[in-house]
Amino acid sequence: MRDAIQMFLLCVEGFFILYMVCYSSFLFLSVTVGSADLYAVKRRNLLKNELGNDYYIPVSILVPAHNEEVTIEATVKSLLDLDYKLYEIVVVDDGSTDDTTRVMRETFRMHRIDRPVQRRIPCQNEEEIYETREWKVPITLVRKQNGGKADALNMGINVANYPYFLCIDADSVLQHDSLEKIVRPVLEDPTVVAVGGTVRPSNGAEIERGRVVRYRMPRNLLASMQVMEYDRSFLASRILFDRFNGNIIISGAFGLFLKSVVIAAGGYDNTTMGEDMELAVKLHVYCRENNRPYRIRYVTDAVCWTQVPERLRDLCRQRRRWHIGLFQSMMKYRNILANPRYGAVSFISYFYFLFYELFSPYIEVFGVFTTLLAFSVDLINVPFMILFFGIYVVYTSVLSLTAFFARIHTIDLKLYPTDVLKAVGLCAVEVSCLRFVMAWVRMMALVGYRRKKNTWGRIERQKIQIK
Amino acid sequence: MGTEVLLYGYGLVCLSMLVFNIVYSLHLRGDERRLGRRTDEVRRRVEQQVQAMRQAPPGTPGTVPAGHLAWMSRRLSRVNFLLAFERLLEEHRETDDVFLDYLRQLQPVMLYLATAYLRREATQTAYFCHFLARHPPRRYEEMEQLQQVLLSFLRRKDLYCRINAWKALCSLGSPDALMEALRELGKEDGQLHGKVITEALLIYTGDPDVLIGRLWACFDRFSTQIQRAVLDYIRFQSGGCRGPMEEILRDPARDKELRIAAIRYFARYPDPGVEDILLDFIRDPDPLRWEYAAISATALAQYPGQAVVDALLQAMHSPNWYVRYNASASLEAHGLSYEEMLQVLGGDDRYAREMLTYRMESRRLEKQARAAGGARHRPEGEEAALPV
Numbered sequence: 024m025r026d027a028i029q030m031f032l033l034c035v036e037g038f039f040i041l042y043m044v045c046y047s048s049f050l051f052l053s054v055t056v057g058s059a060d061l062y063a064v065k066r067r068n069l070l071k072n073e074l075g076n077d078y079y080i081p082v083s084i085l086v087p088a089h090n091e092e093v094t095i096e097a098t099v100k101s102l103l104d105l106d107y108k109l110y111e112i113v114v115v116d117d118g119s120t121d122d123t124t125r126v127m128r129e130t131f132r133m134h135r136i137d138r139p140v141q142r143r144i145p146c147q148n149e150e151e152i153y154e155t156r157e158w159k160v161p162i163t164l165v166r167k168q169n170g171g172k173a174d175a176l177n178m179g180i181n182v183a184n185y186p187y188f189l190c191i192d193a194d195s196v197l198q199h200d201s202l203e204k205i206v207r208p209v210l211e212d213p214t215v216v217a218v219g220g221t222v223r224p225s226n227g228a229e230i231e232r233g234r235v236v237r238y239r240m241p242r243n244l245l246a247s248m249q250v251m252e253y254d255r256s257f258l259a260s261r262i263l264f265d266r267f268n269g270n271i272i273i274s275g276a277f278g279l280f281l282k283s284v285v286i287a288a289g290g291y292d293n294t295t296m297g298e299d300m301e302l303a304v305k306l307h308v309y310c311r312e313n314n315r316p317y318r319i320r321y322v323t324d325a326v327c328w329t330q331v332p333e334r335l336r337d338l339c340r341q342r343r344r345w346h347i348g349l350f351q352s353m354m355k356y357r358n359i360l361a362n363p364r365y366g367a368v369s370f371i372s373y374f375y376f377l378f379y380e381l382f383s384p385y386i387e388v389f390g391v392f393t394t395l396l397a398f399s400v401d402l403i404n405v406p407f408m409i410l411f412f413g414i415y416v417v418y419t420s421v422l423s424l425t426a427f428f429a430r431i432h433t434i435d436l437k438l439y440p441t442d443v444l445k446a447v448g449l450c451a452v453e454v455s456c457l458r459f460v461m462a463w464v465r466m467m468a469l470v471g472y473r474r475k476k477n478t479w480g481r482i483e484r485q486k487i488q489i490k
Numbered sequence: 491m492g493t494e495v496l497l498y499g500y501g502l503v504c505l506s507m508l509v510f511n512i513v514y515s516l517h518l519r520g521d522e523r524r525l526g527r528r529t530d531e532v533r534r535r536v537e538q539q540v541q542a543m544r545q546a547p548p549g550t551p552g553t554v555p556a557g558h559l560a561w562m563s564r565r566l567s568r569v570n571f572l573l574a575f576e577r578l579l580e581e582h583r584e585t586d587d588v589f590l591d592y593l594r595q596l597q598p599v600m601l602y603l604a605t606a607y608l609r610r611e612a613t614q615t616a617y618f619c620h621f622l623a624r625h626p627p628r629r630y631e632e633m634e635q636l637q638q639v640l641l642s643f644l645r646r647k648d649l650y651c652r653i654n655a656w657k658a659l660c661s662l663g664s665p666d667a668l669m670e671a672l673r674e675l676g677k678e679d680g681q682l683h684g685k686v687i688t689e690a691l692l693i694y695t696g697d698p699d700v701l702i703g704r705l706w707a708c709f710d711r712f713s714t715q716i717q718r719a720v721l722d723y724i725r726f727q728s729g730g731c732r733g734p735m736e737e738i739l740r741d742p743a744r745d746k747e748l749r750i751a752a753i754r755y756f757a758r759y760p761d762p763g764v765e766d767i768l769l770d771f772i773r774d775p776d777p778l779r780w781e782y783a784a785i786s787a788t789a790l791a792q793y794p795g796q797a798v799v800d801a802l803l804q805a806m807h808s809p810n811w812y813v814r815y816n817a818s819a820s821l822e823a824h825g826l827s828y829e830e831m832l833q834v835l836g837g838d839d840r841y842a843r844e845m846l847t848y849r850m851e852s853r854r855l856e857k858q859a860r861a862a863g864g865a866r867h868r869p870e871g872e873e874a875a876l877p878v
Contacts, residue, residue: 047500049502051500054504054507055503055504057505062514066613067613067650070569070613070617071620072613072617072620073650074653074686077689078683078685078689089849134851134855135854136851136852138848138851139811139844139850155855156852156855156856156858156859157858157859209683210685211683213715382628414494414498418501421501421504421505422509425504425508425511438515
């Protein structure tokens with residue numbers, strides 16, 4: 024029996040060493056490539072290697088909203104402050120039970136209008152449509168039957184007048200220059216079908232007419248840890264994926280899409296919870312199956328500010344929803360796995376998301392159980408285990424800090440000594456504690472998820488601090 | 491053990507990056523100060539020189555000594571000093587004759603810099619092109635060689651090198667070089683967005699009529715994408731190209747985008763001679779050719795006559811949303827009120843009715859907005875057709 028356990032643990036050890044080496048290599052590559060890329064972008068901008076501000080591609084900004092009476096006014100006002108000329112704002116109220124529609128109607132002096140909707144993607148029926156032309160750009164409000172976020176976005180696409188659409192969350196604020204920055208890849212390369220922008224936590228930021236006037240690490244520790252996490256994700260791994268056209272996530276909080284291709288691909292899937300990831304993967308599949316040359320880009324200097332949860336319960340809910348969305352997208356497009364037709368999207372992106380995002384909570388929890396098993400049969404070298412864990416924590420903390428410091432290459436963020444101290448203190452906590460809590464939450468996410476599909480995730484909303 | 495070593499190695503590299511980022515961050519804080527110092531240094535030298543030129547005896551033009559040109563060549567071949575020099579030129583917008591003369595005499599330096607930046611990394615080359623586009627040379631002797639160097643920049647892989655070189659060539663104003671550049675840009679691996687090409691052509695500093703003549707002469711040698719950008723440029727620049735535009739419009743073998751660009755041209759510069767083909771487009775029931783119908787519906791707003799009104803009324807029954815939308819806007823431009831249109835169309839076609847009702851209400855909202863001083867984006871009487 025002991026021999027069998029020993030053999031089992033030996034196999035597990037081999038697997039974990041391979042797993043960790045691959046993961047460390049990925050993190051290492053993403054942080055170094057991300058940091059170098061941000062440095063290059065900053066230098067390019069300094070040396071005017073950029074398109075001027077005179078090129079306007081018409082864009083419809085879609086804001087799906089459900090019970091957003093607290094934030095919707097600030098969000099739409101921030102959209103009116105963008106340094107861009109050719110755009111429209113379309114707010115889709117997905118059957119809110121609060122006063123979202125009333126707030127929009129009264130704040131922006133909107134009038135009900137009988138507008139025919141060209142239904143190119145199926146979605147729930149509209150109940151009322153309001154428009155106003157009193158502002159810098161046209162604003163449209165569609166109130167429709169509840170159908171979920173994907174359904175609301177599909178309605179937005181049907182109502183949108185322009186060839187490109189940008190989707191943002193109703194609790195997000197766009198930086199004043201974000202629209203001109205996010206359309207640049209389209210001008211740089213005509214084959215671009217989608218562009219993802221950078222999402223940053225707005226907790227702790229003071230924003231005035233789309234400009235960040237003060238940005239510090241949030242007071243709330245949970246939010247601060249998410250700042251580190253967002254830096255690692257947006258200022259590192261997405262840049263690496265962008266190198267080989269391998270981004271299979273465009274955040275629902277900030278993404279630009281070519282409308283005709285999204286319609287041809289069938290729009291957002293309202294049967295999944297992670298509609299943003301599903302659409303990005305779908306676009307890869309659609310373009311490759313139809314032999315259409317395409318690029319899905321990610322830009323670091325187009326920034327959207329969004330609220331991150333400050334309570335553990337809200338964070339758990341959000342991560343649970345994300346994990347279910349990831350599971351649904353990965354399962355729906357499982358034919359990508361090890362499929363040479365998809366090249367790096369299959370062998371790097373899909374593999375990464377499968378093993379290091381979808382399966383990682385199970386693998387990590389399995390690792391903890393085998394450690395306990397090894398401990399119980401006295402087959403573990405405890406000092407070495409502690410040393411190895413220590414190396415892991417230090418290494419991952421260094422990576423997190425490298426990604427955090429990479430922000431100096433972005434135009435608008437500055438480092439403050441107290442923020443640096445906070446980051447140094449929290450990175451180890453994030454890696455050694457929060458990560459395991461999240462692993463447990465993600466592992467439990469798939470239990471009973473079918474009952475809650477097509478619902479809007481709720482987190483406690485706060486008024487956005489914009490002036 | 492190997493794993494640990496690997497992790498230590500990775501960690502060490504990341505740690506060095508961390509240190510680099512911290513040092514770089516500290517270095518960045520002094521960036522503005524350093525640029526200011528360099529600008530002061532260049533300013534001092536340039537002002538000394540301009541002052542010496544001012545003191546030259548009347549009637550004898552002051553000349554810039556070779557020593558100064560050599561100093562400028564050396565300094566400006568460092569990109570940070572070129573940045574400083576650009577800042578100086580931006581400050582000197584209100585230029586007097588002596589300063590302009592100084593700049594004219596400085597042109598050999600630009601030619602030297604063009605060859606110096608040819609060997610630099612792409613971002614620096616692109617910046618040099620940007621500099622030339624902002625401050626084009628003022629003496630023609632060096633132009634030919636400079637253009638050849640810029641044309642070679644167009645062949646480089648870096649996108650911004652190509653974009654800025656293209657802008658610089660447009661600002662130099664030589665049609666021959668532009669024709670060669672457009673052929674280069676039309677190659678499979680060097681294509682730029684049509685908007686970038688058109689916008690740069692619009693800053694062309696030479697005679698636009700001469701340029702347009704050359705563009706037509708070389709038109710068939712360009713790629714379709716370049717042809718489209720050229721047609722857009724001509725639309726913004728000149729109403730005197732009806733003949734070749736009509737040829738494109740009537741040629742079914744031409745690319746769809748080119749024919750649509752020609753329709754847009756005749757929307758801006760109406761010509762009764764093409765009314766028949768615009769009517770053919772709008773009457774075409776083929777759903778695959780809806781884009782021709784939709785754009786023609788907008789163009790026909792500028793064409794008076796009962797036949798046009800009848801065709802637009804007929805288009806209100808089109809199954810395509812955009813055709814109906816644009817037709818209703820054009821009918822309004824013909825002086826028909828939406829109430830009249832509703833009467834003419836009768837109440838049978840729900841789609842036509844809905845569209846007209848929507849247009850009526852939109853119009854009402856626009857009037858209200860204008861009365862309230864809003865709708866800054868759209869002046870009165872200008873109805874935006876939906877882009878398709």
